[in-house]
Amino acid sequence: MPGTPPSGAAVRVALDAGGGLTLSGLLAEPAGEPRGTVLALHGGGMTAGYFDGRAHPSVSLLALGARLGYTVLAVDRPGYGASAPHLPDGLCLTDQAELLRAAIADFAARHRIGGGLLVLGHSFGGQVALTAAAHGLHEALLGLDISGCGHRRAAPGAGPGAIPGPPAGPDGRRRTGSPRWNWGPPSLYPPGTFTAGAELVCEPPAREVAQAARWPRDFPRVAARTTVPVRLTFAEHEAWWRHDAEALAELTGYFTAAERVQVARQAAAGHNISLGWAAGAYHRRVFAFFEELLCCGGPAHRLDGVRSASPA
Numbered sequence: 001m002p003g004t005p006p007s008g009a010a011v012r013v014a015l016d017a018g019g020g021l022t023l024s025g026l027l028a029e030p031a032g033e034p035r036g037t038v039l040a041l042h043g044g045g046m047t048a049g050y051f052d053g054r055a056h057p058s059v060s061l062l063a064l065g066a067r068l069g070y071t072v073l074a075v076d077r078p079g080y081g082a083s084a085p086h087l088p089d090g091l092c093l094t095d096q097a098e099l100l101r102a103a104i105a106d107f108a109a110r111h112r113i114g115g116g117l118l119v120l121g122h123s124f125g126g127q128v129a130l131t132a133a134a135h136g137l138h139e140a141l142l143g144l145d146i147s148g149c150g151h152r153r154a155a156p157g158a159g160p161g162a163i164p165g166p167p168a169g170p171d172g173r174r175r176t177g178s179p180r181w182n183w184g185p186p187s188l189y190p191p192g193t194f195t196a197g198a199e200l201v202c203e204p205p206a207r208e209v210a211q212a213a214r215w216p217r218d219f220p221r222v223a224a225r226t227t228v229p230v231r232l233t234f235a236e237h238e239a240w241w242r243h244d245a246e247a248l249a250e251l252t253g254y255f256t257a258a259e260r261v262q263v264a265r266q267a268a269a270g271h272n273i274s275l276g277w278a279a280g281a282y283h284r285r286v287f288a289f290f291e292e293l294l295c296c297g298g299p300a301h302r303l304d305g306v307r308s309a310s311p312a
Contacts, residue, residue, distance in 0.1 A: 009063035010052050014082065015075065015103040023103045024082035025075040026052055028062035034114035036142070036294050038065055038286070039104060040074040043123030043148065043272075044204040044212065047081060048074035050122065051274055056190035058280040061120070068287055071114065073107060075100065077128060079205040090205020093218070097132035104138050116142035118290040122274060123148040123240075124208065127215055127222075134225035142293040143229040145286050148271050150234070150241025151219040151251050184237030184270025193275055223254035230255060231262045231289050233282065235269035262289075 010026040017023045026048045040061060042050040051074040053059030065072035076082065078099045079090030091099070104117070117140040121129030126149030133144055183189065232251070234243035241247075243265075252261045264285065269278035 009060060009066055010074075013073070013107075016106040017078070017083070017099040018102040021078075021086060021099065022082050023075055023078065023099065024048070025073055026062060027074075028066040028072045029111070030066050030069045030071065032069070034071040034112055035069045036115045036290055037071040037073060037111075037113040037117050037140075038290065039100075039117060039119045040072060041077055041100075041119065041121040041125030041128050042074070042080075043125050044208055045202060046122075047200050047202065048076045049200045050074070050272070051120075053193070053275045053279060055193040055275070056277075058277075059190065059275060061274055061279070061283050061286075064280065064283050065287065070287060070290070071111065073104075075103065077125065079208060080202065084202075084205075087205065090207040092207055092211050093128055093131040093222075094135065096128050097135045097137065100128070100132050101135070101137050108138070108140070113140060115294045116140050118143050118145060118286075118293065120145045120286060121147075121149065123271070124204075124212060125149075127212075127219075130219075130222050130226055130230075133228055134222050141228055143231070143289070144226070145231045145233070145289055147233040147266075147273050147282070148235065148238060148240065149232070150238075150243060150247065151216055151223075151254070152242040152247050153216065154239060154242040182240075182271050184235070184239070188237065188268060188270050188276045188278070190277060220254045223258075224256050226255055227257045227259065229260045229262075229293060230258050231264065231286075233264045233266050233273065233285075235266050235271055235273050235278075237270040240271055 010028045013025050013027045015023045015025060040051045042048055051061040057063070062072045062074060078096045079087045117138055119129045119133065119137065119141065121144065126146035129144050129146060133141060234241065248263050252263060255261045266273055266278050266282050269276050269282065273279060273282050
């Protein structure tokens, strides 16, 4: 199965997405019954290995999740990994959401998922996560944790079709995006990150690039259909999306049906939060948010009407 070799914390998995299509991914499970399951969706031009950073032991979301008692499933989104040869142009957001719905149903039929499901989406994966939730991803869905995904572009080059991704790899091929926008200061990352990161890089599918250009227009409709709690994180050195007070107030205002919306900032981090030194702190906050949702006991017991546009 294609993709970066997993760390000792993860194993490769194959998921039936229906219609004979298989999605690949990485899976880490705790020793006993999981508290819950995190479905992690990578950004454009990356792979599931983004959540299993190999440059330092503190970086991997999969390793941390399993140690804390959670199942973590990082999927190569449609158009990546095992599905790339079958979907060379990729898929739009709604079609990706449909395939992920089938894939998570297949996973839940064969694995224990615990008390509920949290979807963690990074960058374009955040757009997919929001779309999937708006279209009814799974009955066990408790919330969304999104990073590196706003609704108003800030980067001068982040115009139509731009998708954040790693810089040029050692083969010299041009990669979509800019190192400054994607990474921020190199000191934010463990030594070896950029060498290891080259293994995670691929060209984003054409349909995905086109879809990214429409996100500022599509976001209000998707946000209005999101009903579960949402946590949005912006890195200190996030350069792709506006995250000033005005932009955040407008952003959270579109979530008119969500039970609660929380906005957080991650200090000492760039756009690719889960590969930097701050990954451990960020990932622990993800699991803390998930634990709050699990402790609420489901929709009937969740906190209602809590909304904040202030960094938490």
